[in-house]
Amino acid sequence: xxxxxxxGGHIIDPSQGIDNIGSLLxxxxxxxxxxxxxxxxxxxxxxxxxxxxxxxxxGFIDLHCHLRQPGFENQETIATGSRAAAxxxxxxxxxxxxxxxxxxxxxxxxxxMSLASSEGVVRILPIGCISxxxxxxxxxxxxxxxxxxxxxxxxxxxxxxxxGLMCRxxxxxxxxxxxxxxHSEDTSLSAGGVMNExxxxxxxxxxxxxxxxxxxxxxxxxxxxxxxxxxLHIAHVSTTVSVxxxxxxxxxxxxxxxxxTPHHLTLTEETVIGYNTNAKVNPPLRTKQDIKALxxxxxxxxxxxxxxxxxxxxxxxxxxxxxxxxxxISGLETALGSLMSLVHSGQLTPTTLISKLxxxxxxxxxxxxxxxxxxxxxxxxDITIFDPDKEWVVDTKAFASKGKNTPLAGSxxxxxxxxxxxxxxxxYQDDSIMVRESR
Numbered sequence: 267x268x269x270x271x272x273x274g275g276h277i278i279d280p281s282q283g284i285d286n287i288g289s290l291l292x293x294x295x296x297x298x299x300x301x302x303x304x305x306x307x308x309x310x311x312x313x314x315x316x317x318x319x320x321x322x323x324x325g326f327i328d329l330h331c332h333l334r335q336p337g338f339e340n341q342e343t344i345a346t347g348s349r350a351a352a353x354x355x356x357x358x359x360x361x362x363x364x365x366x367x368x369x370x371x372x373x374x375x376x377x378x379m380s381l382a383s384s385e386g387v388v389r390i391l392p393i394g395c396i397s398x399x400x401x402x403x404x405x406x407x408x409x410x411x412x413x414x415x416x417x418x419x420x421x422x423x424x425x426x427x428x429x430g431l432m433c434r435x436x437x438x439x440x441x442x443x444x445x446x447x448x449h450s451e452d453t454s455l456s457a458g459g460v461m462n463e464x465x466x467x468x469x470x471x472x473x474x475x476x477x478x479x480x481x482x483x484x485x486x487x488x489x490x491x492x493x494x495x496x497x498l499h500i501a502h503v504s505t506t507v508s509v510x511x512x513x514x515x516x517x518x519x520x521x522x523x524x525x526x527t528p529h530h531l532t533l534t535e536e537t538v539i540g541y542n543t544n545a546k547v548n549p550p551l552r553t554k555q556d557i558k559a560l561x562x563x564x565x566x567x568x569x570x571x572x573x574x575x576x577x578x579x580x581x582x583x584x585x586x587x588x589x590x591x592x593x594x595i596s597g598l599e600t601a602l603g604s605l606m607s608l609v610h611s612g613q614l615t616p617t618t619l620i621s622k623l624x625x626x627x628x629x630x631x632x633x634x635x636x637x638x639x640x641x642x643x644x645x646x647x648d649i650t651i652f653d654p655d656k657e658w659v660v661d662t663k664a665f666a667s668k669g670k671n672t673p674l675a676g677s678x679x680x681x682x683x684x685x686x687x688x689x690x691x692x693x694y695q696d697d698s699i700m701v702r703e704s705r
Contacts, residue, residue, distance in 0.1 A: 267690060268308040269293045269703070275651065279324055280621035281628075282418070290322070292647040295690030300641055301632030306518050309380050309593060314702045315685065316453075317651055321506040323620045323647030324639050325357025325388075325511065325688060327627040329525055330447070330501055332540065333359075336377065337366025342578040344378070347598070348386040350576070350653035350667035352694035354598040355683035357648035358389040358638055360631070362422045364576060365398070370395035370406040372675065375414035387693040388686075389648070391417045396435045400424045408438055417566040418499065418633050420447035423548065424482060433490050434550060441498035445523070445630065447499045450483035450508070451549070460589050461623060462535040462550040470541065472588065475550050477505040484508045488515040491522055500524040502575050504549040506559035513568045518645070519565075526560050527593050528604045529673075535672050543584045543591035543672040547577070561613050566620060571627040574601050578669020596669030600660055604674065606681030609654070616654070651685040658682050 270292040277288045277300070284300075291299035299307055328351065345362075351359045363369035369378060382390035394411035398404045401420045406524065408419060409614050419439060425448070426432045439644035441445050456479040461467050462473025484500060488511060491498035500512060505525050512524050524635035529547060534554055537545040545551060554646060577594025605623075608614040628639025637645040657680050663671035668680050686694040692701065 267294065269298070269312040271309065271312055271314045271316055272322055272649065272651070274600045275320050275322035275505065277322045277641065278617055278620050279641040280617050281324065281625035284468060284641070285617060287437050288638060290641060291691055292687070294637070297641050297643050297645050297647050298341040300643060301642055313485065315699070316702070320651050320653055320684065321616065322649065322651050324354045324370060324624040325650050325686065326623040326639050327631070327639055328356045328359040328574050328576070329361050329571055329627045329630060331361055331576035331580065332364065332594070333361040334578065335365065336374070337380065338342055338670070341580055343385070343617060344381045344390060345385040346666060347576070347578070348388045348390060350572050350665060351388050351600040352686045352688065353666050353683065354601050355650035355652060355686050356388060356598060357650065357688040358391065360391045360393055360417060362420060363393055364422045366394050368400045369393070371401070372410040372414040375411055375416060383500050388688045389635065391415070391631065393418045393420050393447060395419065396421045396426055397431065397442055402426045405435055405438065412442055412444065416444070417634065418447050420449065420501070422449050425453070429486060431491070432487065433494065436490050436496035445497035445499045447501050448483070448487050449501050450480050450487065452479045452482045455479035455482070455637055460546065461641060462552050464535065464553070466535045466538065470538065476509060477552070480505055480549050481507045481511065484511050488512070488520055488522060489562045490514065491517060491520045493519065497521045500554045502527050502530060502549055502573070502604045503560065504530045504552050504556060504565070505558050507660065509559045509563040511566055512563070523570040525570050525571045526564065527573060528597060528601045531557060531560055531572070532604045533673065539549065541588040542673055543586070543588055544590055544671045544675070545652070546588065546593050547595055548593040549680050555627070560575050561608065564614065565618060570622070571630060573620040574598055575628070578667050579671045581670060584671045594669050594671065595673065596665065596671050598667060599665055600672060600674050600679065602683055603652060603658065603660070603679030603681050606654060606679070612678060647687055647690040649687040650683060654681050654685045656680070656682040659669045
């Protein structure tokens with residue numbers, strides 16, 4: 267692997283407070299040099315990647331995605347999902363355990379890790395189940411899954427309803443030192459609901475899911491986190507009240523972090539009008555007021571990270587009646603483009619956005635897999651290069667993901683990933699930017 271000089275880009279690395287024009291050098295999969303200006307130490311037999319006018323930042327980290335393998339390979343595989351991640355600028359992705367069989371023991375974790383090593387093009391980190399078979403009845407063997415490589419525990423779309431079991435899970439995770447990832451949903455309140463409860467649901471004749479279904483469980487689990495002293499991560503926050511509850515818990519000293527998705531930051535419940543099943547997600551798309559609160563939560567560091575909740579489905583599954591269609595959006599490849607709308611409108615700074623996609627999720631993962639989310643010299647060369655102003659039309663036929671299910675199909679986005687480097691390897695490159703070999 268030749269040394270690579272990335273030359274003259276706008277380097278933004280929030281982990282080091284860097285925001286300037288500069289160049290960096292990659293040698294043997296590591297960041298070997300980083301400096302201001304366009305000059306880099308000369309290297310024998312090296313390659314150059316010109317990045318003038320482009321943003322160069324640490325590779326994005328996704329704390330929450332669904333790769334579907336094993337068991338649902340018709341929807342996604344580790345190979346296709348990791349290629350989609352690379353196209354979206356993600357160099358590390360954390361896969362949820364709602365597979366078949368679920369990731370609730372060391373053998374299934376080892377299987378995923380083996381596939382990730384042989385077929386993945388980016389770093390893939392598994393999340394193990396909280397309970398056996400995700401049934402919420404008995405704790406899964408957390409200790410053995412830690413030794414197999416998990417970075418957190420979650421029952422994902424089957425949230426633990428038993429408060430006692432959730433408390434024991436938090437106590438055990440505290441001893442282990444890893445967080446629980448909480449899909450906050452009181453299923454007795456959300457049962458039968460298919461979109462946000464409110465005027466739009468009434469107009470469409472669809473049963474709504476009240477915001478309280480999320481907020482009650484957020485409140486419960488924040489209380490348990492305070493009680494146990496365990497680390498709790500709230501997934502896909504979607505309501506104004508949830509943001510405020512997390513704020514209060516942090517002020518009380520709870521070891522809580524939280525994430526929000528690109529779709530909850532940019533799309534409202536009105537996207538469902540026309541019974542658009544590609545806009546059906548769980549938790550559902552909410553209101554403009556909720557979006558405002560979520561963005562404020564990011565700016566005030568109440569919400570720590572942005573995660574895609576990439577949830578690919580087949581076209582046939584999404585083509586069903588709205589109430590019967592599965593929830594989820596294929597989001598890895600459109601994440602940056604949709605999020606840049608918040609930068610272009612002045613609601614987020616580029617540095618804030620990049621921090622929520624890089625060093626902040628890296629902080630939640632910890633250093634078990636080395637220094638992530640940083641261009642620090644000696645760190646793994648995980649690098650994303652993007653054009654913040656490039657406009658492009660979302661063409662789902664060009665997706666690397668098997669999941670074409672997105673309400674953004676046909677939309678024009680502004681901001682596109684051009685190059686992704688994972689552990690020093692070029693894993694995605696747009697035709698508009700080319701590596702030049704030295705002569």
